[in-house]
Amino acid sequence: MSNQQGDNARASFEQAKALVIDSIAETMDLYGVTRSAGNLYGTMYFGNDMTLDEMREKLGMSKPSMSTGVKKLQDYNIVKQTFRKGTRRQTFVAEKDFFQFFTNFFTKKWLREVRINLDAIHKAQQELDQLIEDESVDGNLREEALLTYRQMEDSKPYYYWLQKLVASIESGKLFDAIPVDENKDQ
Amino acid sequence: MSNQQGDNARASFEQAKALVIDSIAETMDLYGVTRSAGNLYGTMYFGNDMTLDEMREKLGMSKPSMSTGVKKLQDYNIVKQTFRKGTRRQTFVAEKDFFQFFTNFFTKKWLREVRINLDAIHKAQQELDQLIEDESVDGNLREEALLTYRQMEDSKPYYYWLQKLVASIESGKLFDAIPVDENKDQ
């Protein structure tokens, strides 16, 4: 086989992977992950554990970019550091099970959402309560404050439900309710 | 009641809402919605149907910003145009039920994820298949191509599962499996 043919075949192989890497990056972009971090994840998805220099070479970017990129992905819980003996370089591996990806990525965000919002609601309700209880405050405003207080109160069940959803995912209960199957029903 | 007191009370009311608006915007930022779009949603969440000029005034931003912002939120399916008779201005209302927000927002993104990735996998597998079937291609590369083909194939059940998840949310089945309750188990 000539080199030319071999190169073409190799290029075709790389192109096929690039198609999927791009779509993964585009997908992650939907959820607020930058394109370059998504690209890095996609690249790692099709590789084994990689060093920063291997990433740099694959993506044609600088090493500090790889360092921060990998850190971001670790932060999303979808990349982990591995220990490859024989080298003193750090190596990293991508989560390749998309169910685990889903679990790690969304549960982290959802729990953060719960924490942030319940905390803000708590503080806001304290402030509203002062208005509601203060009889020197204009009646219309107190009424408005009460309605807003209730609106906040009424949103809490949603956050409690999100917590339950996360717990169900982590316990596997969600996958009992919605089992994985392989039918293409698209 | 003096105006000063009244102003303080009103400011306190606005501040309480601002706390929650901020946290909503921060939350939406987690999912890739820009801060200003999140702020707009939060503002609308605490209001009734609003015109572009009302938004502009509340947020202190330009009208084109409001126009594009509201369009983005409509695109996420969390804001809808309403028809207020008597005015020829467009009015918009935010989805106030967070369960509905969750449903609209995530199902749209998840379905898009499925579409993008299954499509890319389909195209990539066609390309890989050509390599695998071509006996003039180097054996190692063909083997690599086969492994990559399988890796892509193995990811499909995840996308089918995402479709099922979306269907379960839309049918209400998810809420049967994980019921909403009001216990604060935080």
Next chain:
DNA sequence: AAGTTTGTTAAGAAAAAATTTAATAAAGTT
């Protein structure tokens, strides 16, 4: 201990995104 290798932080440059003003379009009113 001096010199390498590797990874991270800092500073500056480049690129991308958001926002505003200005211009245009569309629809309604007099």
Next chain:
DNA sequence: AACTTTATTAAATTTTTTCTTAACAAACTT
């Protein structure tokens, strides 16, 4: 039909983010 009112598009500006080069720090080797 000319004039208003309202919303959107275009162009230009500002701001933010990302990325790179350079400097630094830490750990290992010789």
